[in-house]
Amino acid sequence: MSRYRTHLSSELGPHLDGTKVIVAGWIHAKRDLGGKKFLLLRDKDGVMQIVIDREQKDLAEAFYTLSLESTISVVGRVRADSRAPGGFEVVPSSIVIHSLAKAPLPIDVSGKVPADIDTRFRERVLDLRRDEGRATFKILSIALRAIREELYNMGFIEIFTPKIVAAATEGGAALFPVAYFGREAYLAQSPQLYKELLAGAFERVFEIAPAWRAEESDTPYHLSEFISVDIEMAFTNYEGVMNVLERVVARVVKDVRELAGRELKLLNHELQEVKLPIKRIKYSDAVRVLAESGEKIELGEDLSTPHLKKLSELIEEDVYFIVDWPDKARPFYTMPKEDGVFSESFDFVWNYLEIASGSTRVHRKELLVKRLEERGLNPENFSFFLKWFDYGMPPHAGWGMGLARLGVMLTGAKNVRELTAFPRDKKRLVP
RNA sequence: GCCGCGGUAGUAUAGCCCGGCCUAGUAUGCGGGCCUGUCGAGCCCGUGACCCGGGUUCAAAUCCCGGCCGCGGCGCCA
Numbered sequence: 464m465s466r467y468r469t470h471l472s473s474e475l476g477p478h479l480d481g482t483k484v485i486v487a488g489w490i491h492a493k494r495d496l497g498g499k500k501f502l503l504l505r506d507k508d509g510v511m512q513i514v515i516d517r518e519q520k521d522l523a524e525a526f527y528t529l530s531l532e533s534t535i536s537v538v539g540r541v542r543a544d545s546r547a548p549g550g551f552e553v554v555p556s557s558i559v560i561h562s563l564a565k566a567p568l569p570i571d572v573s574g575k576v577p578a579d580i581d582t583r584f585r586e587r588v589l590d591l592r593r594d595e596g597r598a599t600f601k602i603l604s605i606a607l608r609a610i611r612e613e614l615y616n617m618g619f620i621e622i623f624t625p626k627i628v629a630a631a632t633e634g635g636a637a638l639f640p641v642a643y644f645g646r647e648a649y650l651a652q653s654p655q656l657y658k659e660l661l662a663g664a665f666e667r668v669f670e671i672a673p674a675w676r677a678e679e680s681d682t683p684y685h686l687s688e689f690i691s692v693d694i695e696m697a698f699t700n701y702e703g704v705m706n707v708l709e710r711v712v713a714r715v716v717k718d719v720r721e722l723a724g725r726e727l728k729l730l731n732h733e734l735q736e737v738k739l740p741i742k743r744i745k746y747s748d749a750v751r752v753l754a755e756s757g758e759k760i761e762l763g764e765d766l767s768t769p770h771l772k773k774l775s776e777l778i779e780e781d782v783y784f785i786v787d788w789p790d791k792a793r794p795f796y797t798m799p800k801e802d803g804v805f806s807e808s809f810d811f812v813w814n815y816l817e818i819a820s821g822s823t824r825v826h827r828k829e830l831l832v833k834r835l836e837e838r839g840l841n842p843e844n845f846s847f848f849l850k851w852f853d854y855g856m857p858p859h860a861g862w863g864m865g866l867a868r869l870g871v872m873l874t875g876a877k878n879v880r881e882l883t884a885f886p887r888d889k890k891r892l893v894p
Numbered sequence: 895g896c897c898g899c900g901g902u903a904g905u906a907u908a909g910c911c912c913g914g915c916c917u918a919g920u921a922u923g924c925g926g927g928c929c930u931g932u933c934g935a936g937c938c939c940g941u942g943a944c945c946c947g948g949g950u951u952c953a954a955a956u957c958c959c960g961g962c963c964g965c966g967g968c969g970c971c972a
Contacts (some may be wrong), residue, residue, distance in 0.1 A: 498930030517930070531923080546931050567904045567923045575934055576906050576922045581964055586905095637971085653972085678971050679895070685971070768968080794972045808972085820972070863972095890964090 467536050473508035477543035477550040487536040490529050492573055500526045512552040513537055525558045532564035587894050598726035602719050603870045603882055609718040613711045619667040624657035630844050637677035650675035654693050656848045662695035662859045669694040681889055683878040688887035695861035700823040701807045704860040713737040719873050732875030742783040749785055752777050763789050771815035785810045795834040798823035813872040821862025828852035
């Protein structure tokens with residue numbers, strides 16, 4: 464056929480009564496009442512009803528042939544009818560079958576029968592056709608667009624850093640090795656060092672790209688491959704980039720609330736408006752508040768998930784920054800405070816989930832070398848990075864944000880995998 | 895990696911504690927039938943399952959041991 468469709472379901476309505484249309488999609492449901500047969504045809508925007516009368520022998524035959532999730536195009540006319548969902552239906556003159564789906568389906572797409580998360584990811588493409596899947600990824604896409612627009616508005620440009628790297632950028636997290644023409648190479652765990660170098664050329668840069676970590680982490684909030692939203696900004700400090708972050712987050716939430724009300728309702732998620740400025744709580748105050756509430760915690764310790772859960776209850780905030788982390792707990796490129804104990808750093812937290820973290824970066828070479836050595840790292844391995852600090856590196860700061868984690872905040876999902884089409888973790892390499 | 899819970903038709907579940915009445919129930923899907931307005935359509939008939947191995951017992955889906963797999967919590971992870 465020369466044309467698969469003339470209209471999407473969202474473009475149809477009773478007002479098009481009598482109009483000849485071609486619609487296309489998946490068989491969402493079939494209802495056979497004998498004399499009347501109803502096909503529910505689903506496309507990216509919704510579901511529309513096709514009515515077949517007993518007298519239409521060819522169409523009735525097609526009706527019986529079609530299995531759930533088969534793809535078809537329907538040539539027909541719109542008919543306004545108050546009995547039909549949405550007040551209209553399509554009366555077909557012909558049905559073209561593009562692809563017949565095998566039956567029974569491995570999972571129920573229509574949403575009547577639930578499936579375990581493991582089953583759902585095994586059958587991910589069918590799973591994504593469900594209302595929840597389409598709603599989730601629509602929201603995530605709105606978020607991505609909002610992030611980009613807001614950053615562009617603030618004068619950032621979008622850049623790309625290499626994903627095959629020679630050395631661990633920061634020590635710590637484990638890396639996936641790559642066979643690289645006989646040399647030792649790895650998948651990048653973070654764009655950190657390269658985005659700093661690019662801020663040294665363009666001042667304001669951002670990147671939205673995958674990063675890889677070969678960690679043992681087995682939680683609903685960790686993946687081996689994840690999308691990281693990173694910015695780096697020259698001539699500012701961590702306060703400056705926190706302001707950028709909260710503006711981005713507020714804009715994302717605003718857009719999602721405005722453009723995806725239907726999807727939020729479907730996901731049964733109440734996304735609260737983000738009011739600026741977002742609360743900043745010092746790490747040392749957070750520890751003190753927790754200790755006073757009876758939590759076992761000492762200054763210098765990282766905050767665990769249970770700690771963060773407790774903290775958000777205690778301070779009665781859904782979203783907040785924890786600022787001025789102990790310097791020891793932060794990577795070499797983080798700027799220490801003058802006291803030498805704390806650092807110009809922050810985490811952005813939603814409830815108990817760390818969504819982003821950032822800091823002022825060290826822009827003086829001597830200090831970087833010293834900090835590498837203090838952490839037992841060899842500065843020579845970082846010469847590709849350090850070299851440029853001899854040629855006018857501006858003071859700068861930046862942050863990195865887990866896109867799927869932001870998505871958890873936006874959708875209320877219980878697992879970052881829900882925000883990942885084909886998640887990669889310790890157990891999953893396919894699909 | 896540790897702790898907890900679990901593994902029953904394509905999918906989701908009941909049954910397990912207290913072994914026999916399980917010829918393993920239900921929903922959905924699938925096959926067939928009835929019905930001219932369904933909208934989670936309805937009604938009737940049919941179809942299809944106890945993770946693997948060992949043990950206890952007259953008898954194991956059910957109890958015990960081992961393994962594999964999954965989920966949750968924690969850990970690890972700037």
